[in-house]
Amino acid sequence: MPPRSIIEMSPYIFVQNRNKPLRSLPRIKFCDSFLCRLRGLMFRSHLGPDEGLLLAIGRDSRADSSIHMLFVPFDLAVIWINSNMEVVDKVVAKSWRPAYFPARAARYTLEIHPDHFNEYEIGHKVEFQNA
Numbered sequence: 001m002p003p004r005s006i007i008e009m010s011p012y013i014f015v016q017n018r019n020k021p022l023r024s025l026p027r028i029k030f031c032d033s034f035l036c037r038l039r040g041l042m043f044r045s046h047l048g049p050d051e052g053l054l055l056a057i058g059r060d061s062r063a064d065s066s067i068h069m070l071f072v073p074f075d076l077a078v079i080w081i082n083s084n085m086e087v088v089d090k091v092v093a094k095s096w097r098p099a100y101f102p103a104r105a106a107r108y109t110l111e112i113h114p115d116h117f118n119e120y121e122i123g124h125k126v127e128f129q130n131a
Contacts, residue, residue, distance in 0.1 A: 012131035013054065015079075015110055019124040024050070026112055027131050032056040041111060042071040052112035054128075059083070060105035067109055069097040077117035080106035087124045092117055 014025040027050060031037055037055045041047060057064045060082050067078060073095050080089040080102035089102035092114055102109075110120075120126070 014129045014131055015052075015054065016127045016129055017120055017124055018127055019121070020119065022119050026050050026052045026116065028052040028054045028110070028112070030054050030056065030128075040067070040072070041076070044072070044074075046074055047076065047111075047113055049113040049115050052110060052116075055109040055111070057107055060107045062101055062105050065106040065109050066099055066101040067093065067111070068099050069093050069095055072096070075114050076111045077114045079110040079112070079120045080104075081108040081110060081126055083107045085126050085128075087120050087122050087126065089122060090117065090120060 011030055013028050013030050015028055016022065016025065029052070031053055040055065041053055065080055069076070075095055076093045078091050078093045078100060079087055082088050082105060088104040088106050091100055093100050
């Protein structure tokens, strides 16, 4: 089931993996405005293992859920999630690369510390919870 609207959603969430219990959940900033998605994690010096960003768009799309790593000086684990709350792709995005597109259309792009890369697999179901 898709998450509640942003009006009901906390500005920070946890992304729980329903297929694999996680030992620790990073606190994820829910980002659905154009300006928040535009800025993303650019110009930050680092990303701690307990933080992340969830970019949300209005529909499933390969193009609209793509990311770039320009002005991001560190690698990220990127997990793409569709409207059915299913992981559809994932990658370790390298700093300063021009673009990454998911293999399948996604509505949400989870950007977290690379240490969390193996905590989500393609096909896993996730759930958003208020932090």
